[in-house]
Amino acid sequence: MPQPPREPMTSAAKPRPLGRATLIGAGPGDPELLTLKALKALQQADVILYDKLVNPAILELARGGARRIDVGKRCGRHPLSQTAINRLLLEHARAGAHVVRLKGGDPSLFARGGEEIAALRAAGVAVEIVPGISAAFAAAASLGVPLTHRGIARSLHLVAGHGQDDEGLPAHDWQALARSGGTLAVYMGTRTLPELAACLLEAGMAPGTPVVATENASLPDERRIEANLAGIVAAVTAAGLKGPTLILIGDVLSLVAVETILERDAA
Structure with a gap:
């Protein structure tokens, strides 16, 4: 009995689909000032890159299985360079994750969000910005x-x-x-x-x-x-x-x- 034709074998693995990124404003610190849209994104995140100024109580609102990475920068003390932060965002987005960049205040105001947005867009990663109370x-x-x-x-x-x-x-x-x-x-x-x-x-x-x-x-x-x-x-x-x-x-x-x-x- 004739066998159905087989699909040709290929040694190249299919590329993993790109993930997405969300830049969230965590506001001034009070968890009750977080927006509903920001809360929803936190509860959908796979990876969260957060700043030092983010209230730990806000991080507790995130999805339990989300990986949390401290990339915080304080005046005069920079554990990670902006280039390194951009690299981390791209690494997780390329792995197919929904990566959240959680910033104190608003991500578009004195937060270097523009550099992160440019890096993500240049790599073809979809980016959403969720404003926060400054x-x-x-x-x-x-x-x-x-x-x-x-x-x-x-x-x-x-x-x-x-x-x-x-x-x-x-x-x-x-x-x-x-x-x-x-x-x-x-x-x-x-x-x-x-x-x-x-x-x-x-x-x-x-x-x-x-x-x-x-x-x-x-x-x-x-x-x-x-x-x-x-x-x-x-x-x-x-x-x-x-x-x-x-x-x-x-x-x-x-x-x-x-x-x-x-x-x-x-x-």
């Missing part, structure tokens, strides 16, 4: 004040307090920022705060401009240091802030005192 919004919510307010501040400026590879204070247009009349939100600015305050004062910002530095915004150990532009450096130095700190500068912060007075009167 520290500026968490700090403002904790203070109970808006970042913009009619008649006080009509703009918001998000500013990096140090440059690439911790090279110091970037060369922002300080005069434009001082003239804007808006609110400045300074990220990663604790170490360069003396230079930053000096630049703004030299550019013409009023010494009495309100400033609030918030450490660990949204977390139980949050601390807030209130001062004016002329006195904020001394106040922050005296407080000895160690955790991630967001610095808000602008007249809209005068509403912090107004809210405190209203709450006291209501009591």
Whole structure:
């Protein structure tokens, strides 16, 4: 009886289908501020590459079988280079995994997410971005004040307090920022705060401009240091802030005192 024709043998294995990547913003730290979309992605992840600033309680929300890899970078201490992180993302995606890159705050804001997206896209890996609540919004919510307010501040400026590879204070247009009349939100600015305050004062910002530095915004150990532009450096130095700190500068912060007075009167 004739046998059916056999499929030709091949020594080359079929290529494994590419996985996918999701860049997730873990927010400022409070697990309750994580978005539903971020939670869903965490529960579908095969591999999670997470930063040092990610609250461990958020990692506990991930799928139990997901592999967790600490790739965290802290100011001045970089266990893994950005190139090495990109390589890990590609390695797991090429192995067919759903790899999640979990970042504090929002992945598109001062998080080098653009470099990771470019590397993944260049390799043909599908990438999704899930935004997170940034520290500026968490700090403002904790203070109970808006970042913009009619008649006080009509703009918001998000500013990096140090440059690439911790090279110091970037060369922002300080005069434009001082003239804007808006609110400045300074990220990663604790170490360069003396230079930053000096630049703004030299550019013409009023010494009495309100400033609030918030450490660990949204977390139980949050601390807030209130001062004016002329006195904020001394106040922050005296407080000895160690955790991630967001610095808000602008007249809209005068509403912090107004809210405190209203709450006291209501009591």
